[in-house]
Amino acid sequence: MGRAFRYVIIGGGVAAGYAALEFTKKGLSHGELCIISDEPVAPYERPALSKGFLLPEAPARLPGFHTCVGANEERLTPNWYKKHGIELILGTRVESANVRRKTLLTTMGETITYEFLIIATGSRAVKLEEIGINGSEAENVCYLRDLADATKLVNVMQKCRNGDAIVIGGGYIGMECAASLVINKINVSMVFPGPYCMSRLFTPKIASYYEDFYKSKGVNFIKGTSVSSLVFNSEGKITGANLKDGRQLPADLIIVGIGARPNTNLFTGQLTFEKGGIKVNSQLQSSNPSVYAVGDVASFPVKFYGDSRRVEHVDAARRTARHAVSAIMDPKNTPGFDYLPFFYSRVFSLSWRFYGDNVGEVVHFGDFNGTKFGALWRSNGCLVGCFLEGGGDDDYVAIAKAVRDKATVADLGELETAGLGFAVEVNRKPPLSPPVCGGGLKKPVYVLCATSAFVVAVFAYWYGSRLL
Numbered sequence: 001m002g003r004a005f006r007y008v009i010i011g012g013g014v015a016a017g018y019a020a021l022e023f024t025k026k027g028l029s030h031g032e033l034c035i036i037s038d039e040p041v042a043p044y045e046r047p048a049l050s051k052g053f054l055l056p057e058a059p060a061r062l063p064g065f066h067t068c069v070g071a072n073e074e075r076l077t078p079n080w081y082k083k084h085g086i087e088l089i090l091g092t093r094v095e096s097a098n099v100r101r102k103t104l105l106t107t108m109g110e111t112i113t114y115e116f117l118i119i120a121t122g123s124r125a126v127k128l129e130e131i132g133i134n135g136s137e138a139e140n141v142c143y144l145r146d147l148a149d150a151t152k153l154v155n156v157m158q159k160c161r162n163g164d165a166i167v168i169g170g171g172y173i174g175m176e177c178a179a180s181l182v183i184n185k186i187n188v189s190m191v192f193p194g195p196y197c198m199s200r201l202f203t204p205k206i207a208s209y210y211e212d213f214y215k216s217k218g219v220n221f222i223k224g225t226s227v228s229s230l231v232f233n234s235e236g237k238i239t240g241a242n243l244k245d246g247r248q249l250p251a252d253l254i255i256v257g258i259g260a261r262p263n264t265n266l267f268t269g270q271l272t273f274e275k276g277g278i279k280v281n282s283q284l285q286s287s288n289p290s291v292y293a294v295g296d297v298a299s300f301p302v303k304f305y306g307d308s309r310r311v312e313h314v315d316a317a318r319r320t321a322r323h324a325v326s327a328i329m330d331p332k333n334t335p336g337f338d339y340l341p342f343f344y345s346r347v348f349s350l351s352w353r354f355y356g357d358n359v360g361e362v363v364h365f366g367d368f369n370g371t372k373f374g375a376l377w378r379s380n381g382c383l384v385g386c387f388l389e390g391g392g393d394d395d396y397v398a399i400a401k402a403v404r405d406k407a408t409v410a411d412l413g414e415l416e417t418a419g420l421g422f423a424v425e426v427n428r429k430p431p432l433s434p435p436v437c438g439g440g441l442k443k444p445v446y447v448l449c450a451t452s453a454f455v456v457a458v459f460a461y462w463y464g465s466r467l468l
């Protein structure tokens, strides 16, 4: 049994949805594209799973958050795929791939051939067993990667109102889940080995703000230690956790947020890898010219960083997906992918954004006792990163542009004093001479065009992402 398609996407997550939309915009014909996903539903906005989906009142549910509502684009329901003649093969895993023969073998025993392949297999959650702890299969141990995980988590939460939860991990998933547990009236202890939460991105000062906020909502932070084992009752349910420092905590629910790994196994030994992902060029094309990789699995050149990175964030998934499709269908008019790294999160009444890189010297600004504050990073005399909590749309547009332009920062003290005003001010002043730090854009007209396009893109993104 077998079928042949011109374009095949493996994986039915964020990147697949945005790629599908881009294909149709570029003139896809009926029957040309096939998406194979092991999830049973059409592509959706994954960030909704740790936000709107977990709310006790008016929770987000499909079909409400199918892609591409997060970027304020069309919502692609299963009917949309049908209407555009796109074959959605759901609930089906690709078991093996042969890039030399251009074939894929699915768990249904079907062989699918392609002319162009887009790998969009995303990541998987790291399991407790991978750090030497048993218990992943218990009915009250939850992960949060896909719709099935989120549905299980909601069911377990509903059964343990006013009970105790332990969140293992102090990163993105841990922080967003802890907030949702509080909103669901569950007592939360967060356990992680680091000195403060979100330590890959936050400074100690920023982390301290969020930890104090969480504490004011009743969250108990247990830092500098980790879970050594889980405690089971006779029915195999978890009743608590032992910590390495000798303490034991009670638990009706455990949420595990200890990291993710890219799903790249299908291509080991067939494509070139880099930084744990599939190495692609600035057109998202892998070492095999017929194969592209996008989203979490792609290790792509980020001009802003000056090297290749894998970026496990939704904005990168959306943009790499669109770019790969453009590179496949309209190569002559598709310049190299130029990406400004961007991450965000929303919990409780808080909402932050980060643009660029958190390297070099950092200064803080704003009111850390209030609701609007942030940090700016300078490296080699240039602004390279900005974190902002509680900004308005104008602020986000300003910082994104100042960071993208790598505005020159002569004096760190002045940067600290000016804070957010620095970004606003540098955007107001057109550069008198070619930028020292970044850019390469020398003619004012290019600057104007690029700036306008960028401002529009940032605003469109901001507007759309408020929905999730």
Ligand code: FAD
Residues within 6 Å of the ligand: 010, 011, 012, 013, 014, 015, 016, 036, 037, 038, 039, 046, 047, 048, 049, 050, 092, 093, 094, 095, 120, 121, 122, 123, 144, 145, 146, 173, 263, 266, 294, 295, 296, 297, 311, 312, 313, 314, 315, 317, 342, 343, 344, 345, 346
């Ligand atoms: P995914 O969206 O993970 O999709 C991959 C798809 O491929 C899945 O459907 C998977 O089942 C399928 N698949 C994998 N292997 C196979 C196979 N062999 N055969 C068939 N199908 C396969 N980022 C942010 O920037 N901000 C946020 O607030 C944020 N919140 C998040 C909340 C949660 C709960 C999670 C899990 C992630 C969040 N992220 C966030 C990260 C963001 O969602 C990911 O970076 C993004 O989804 C990556 O898109 P992708 O298409 O590469 O992979």
